[in-house]
Amino acid sequence: MKPMDLQELEKRFQEKIDKEIKIEPNDWMPDEYRKTLIRQISQHAHSEIVGMLPEGNWITRAPNLRRKAVLLAKVQDEAGHGLYLYSSVETLGADREETIDDLHSGKAKYSSIFNYPAVTWADIGTIGWLVDGAAIMNQVALCRCSYGPYARGMVKICKEESFHQRQGFESLVTLCNGTPTQKAMAQDAMNRFWWPALMMFGPSDDESPNSAQSMKWKIKRFSNDELRQSFVDATVPQAEILGLTIPDPNLKWNEETGHYDFSPINWDEFWQVVNGNGPCNKERIEARTKAKEEGMWVREAAMAYAEKRALKKTA
Amino acid sequence: MSNKEWPLWEVFIRSKQGLNHKHVGSLRAPDATLALDNARDVYTRRSEGISIWVVESNYIHASDPSDADSFFEPSDTKVYRHPTFYDVPDGIKHM
DSSP states (O other), X not given: OOHHHHHHHHHHHHHHHHTTOOBOTTSOOOHHHHHHHHHHHHHHHHXXXXXXXXXXXXXXXXXXHHHHHHHHHHHHHHHHHHHHHHHHHHTTTOXXXXXXXXXXXXXXXXXGGGGSOOOSHHHHHHIIIIIXXXXXXXXXXXXXXXXXXXXXHHHHHHHHHHHHHHHHHHHHHHHHTSOHHHHHHHHHHHHHHHXXXXXTTOSOXXXXXXXXXXXXXXXXXXXXXXXXXXXXXXXXXXXXXXXOOOSOTTOEEETTTTEEEOOOOOHHHHHHIIIXXXXXXXXXXXXXXXXXXXXXXXXXXXXXXXXXXXXXXXX | OOSSOOOEEEEEEEOSTTSOOEEEEEEEXXXXXXXXXXXXXXXXXXXXXXXXXXXXXXXXXXXXXXXXXXXXXXXXXXXXXXXXXXXXXXXXXXX
């Protein structure tokens, strides 16, 4: 392609984006737009799938049948969300199996929150409330992403997610109105998950070099810091209703800005966890790799059976 | 890793009697029976459908978006195909 053609194509592409026209799989798009989306959507898919692990561990330990049925439905949803996203990444020409292998080799990342363990039952409620709450804040913004298949997947995911946060909050309401030990368990979960939940929005805007381009392409609609602030503003009153203390001595309402101020985030911890040194990184990847390798014979058998039956039909 | 991936299927769902099937996404499955089962589990966990079609993606043929202007041009120029093209005298109510 001549360089002039490329320039013209890029110009027309940006005009479409500016006019809020969605980009669909077979439309022309800059290589970098495609690459950014493949990276972002596949990492989003991996997060849904890895996110099943800390919660799945509690399905057999849920305190009663109602909570068990709810948790099972939630974990099943996460699997579904992972599948919508893998399908969506395939529309960009990415190979599904390759993206999964990239997760297992450590080349592709996933949300660092899932590298923290869920050690008590209160963690399950807290994950629903804070972790899904933060995810929803992010995903609602992504419903307006310029790439059609990703935006449509997000609409479906957001509809389904709204019960995830509510069930977590409801579970915490029960604990916080329970015995002092139950309340203490909820506070302990809050203490451990608050900061990792804030880190889910990613590095500060001035440390996030790709953000400007993603905003220009309308892959992102709000910056990491804007979304983080919205999450804090929405969550503080909810913590008050629960009677839980947010583990930040500097958290206070700022009349002037109309937002809550909060302490700086420990980015060393964030990067340590992203780079593989969190409490559960190794365990999570081992579990995913094992699932793929040990399930391989089932997939091969299903394929062989389908081929055999197809042959019989034509014979 | 398996050298043979399960084929890709496009999924269409009829949400209720009287409406047409609508494309909702895709999935991978070894054959049509499992594609239907998987489509039910992935795309209709909340009663979104009463009927599912699955079609192997290989069999879908699509118009080329870069030719869309010329491809659809014949109908763009025929404004007289729309009722709004015609003048209706005052006093005529339902036409």
